[in-house]
Amino acid sequence: MNKVITIHLAGRAFQLEEPGYDALRRYLDAAAAALENNPDKDEIIGDLEAALAEKCQAYLGAHKEVVVAREVEQMIIEMGPVKTDTSGETANPESAAETNRKNKERDAAAPKKLYQIREGAWLSGVCTGLAAYFGVDVALVRIIFVLLTLLTHGVLILLYILMMVIIPHADTPQARAEAFGTSPITAQDLVNRAKEGYEHFANSDEWRRWRRQMRQDSRQWKRQWRQERRQYRYEYYPRRRSFIGRLIHLVMEIVWLLFIIFCLWLAYYHFASVHQFINLLPQWADQAVAWIKSEWAAHH
Amino acid sequence: MDENIKIADTFSPIRRGLLELAVLRIVAHGEVYAADILKLLAGTELSTQEGTLYPLLSRMRREGWLDYAWQESEQGPPRKYYRLAPPGRERLAQAQKYWHTIIKNISNL
Numbered sequence: 001m002n003k004v005i006t007i008h009l010a011g012r013a014f015q016l017e018e019p020g021y022d023a024l025r026r027y028l029d030a031a032a033a034a035l036e037n038n039p040d041k042d043e044i045i046g047d048l049e050a051a052l053a054e055k056c057q058a059y060l061g062a063h064k065e066v067v068v069a070r071e072v073e074q075m076i077i078e079m080g081p082v083k084t085d086t087s088g089e090t091a092n093p094e095s096a097a098e099t100n101r102k103n104k105e106r107d108a109a110a111p112k113k114l115y116q117i118r119e120g121a122w123l124s125g126v127c128t129g130l131a132a133y134f135g136v137d138v139a140l141v142r143i144i145f146v147l148l149t150l151l152t153h154g155v156l157i158l159l160y161i162l163m164m165v166i167i168p169h170a171d172t173p174q175a176r177a178e179a180f181g182t183s184p185i186t187a188q189d190l191v192n193r194a195k196e197g198y199e200h201f202a203n204s205d206e207w208r209r210w211r212r213q214m215r216q217d218s219r220q221w222k223r224q225w226r227q228e229r230r231q232y233r234y235e236y237y238p239r240r241r242s243f244i245g246r247l248i249h250l251v252m253e254i255v256w257l258l259f260i261i262f263c264l265w266l267a268y269y270h271f272a273s274v275h276q277f278i279n280l281l282p283q284w285a286d287q288a289v290a291w292i293k294s295e296w297a298a299h300h
Numbered sequence: 301m302d303e304n305i306k307i308a309d310t311f312s313p314i315r316r317g318l319l320e321l322a323v324l325r326i327v328a329h330g331e332v333y334a335a336d337i338l339k340l341l342a343g344t345e346l347s348t349q350e351g352t353l354y355p356l357l358s359r360m361r362r363e364g365w366l367d368y369a370w371q372e373s374e375q376g377p378p379r380k381y382y383r384l385a386p387p388g389r390e391r392l393a394q395a396q397k398y399w400h401t402i403i404k405n406i407s408n409l
Contacts, residue, residue, distance in 0.1 A: 010377045078350075082352075
């Protein structure tokens, strides 16, 4: 539920969600600033507003009266930043490479923050957030997490729950950009540039690739889970069952229970051997080093 | 793919300069609406956005190359339809001649 703000563009009234209104306000303010010395400033702003009005109109229908924030964001990305038109006059157009370099510098300087990212999350988004923070694949983070959980006798689960509670969710565009450390945050132009920075990020291949991958992952995960649940329902809640059927069912359940107990025992057994293996690692490493040293000495 | 992007970057000032010629050529066909210009350019190497096009159109009108007329539209407020003014025709001829010279120079190297 979001507050709605009514605005008028080119003589027509539109209702926008509050965050969408803020974004639009920033966009038009930035446009006005860019056109400061342009003699046709007011006219161009009017044209832009008319174009925005048409875009808003396209999002509305008989049963949709409000333009949501996401749609406003989309509109602003489509419109593109307003550039003072300097071609034909003495101009110093910044080359694309230069802009790129500046963006990179800005990104490097931008502080990265740890957030939970819901997009592609299995549980709460702790792993996706950590992956974004360290710039590694989320699968790697999950594997490490599971391994560490096993090695620490499950203490990490507690840590996970703690992180779930403490780390904030990246729910705003700006927070999302910060989670990846791509947002241009400097104290004085935070307000003006946050939007622009997010656009740069939303258009970046990095974010697009990440999002595509995440969607695929979560879709697959959900599909599997749904399938399993359906199977479970089919097996455990049949409508009618004969006596023999019930007997088989009972036997199967006992077998299933025994299988789980076996699995647990196996896990415990392996757990011990994994411990042993890890304890032996330094010893093996020493042996390997000694062997390499002796080989080296023999050859020289 | 990366190479393509790099090349496109190198040519971006040229594309920016060519946008004026492209708009002159489009407007020369008859009266057009700004969104039509964007639609025609979309998908080409010269594709652009409102944020770039509107200031350009306003400058071209100031130079006297274009003028516009308001026309009623069925959906929404009246729209500005741009058309080529006589000085614009001259400008278009000059720009096209110059562009052809550049192409000739490049292909003769």
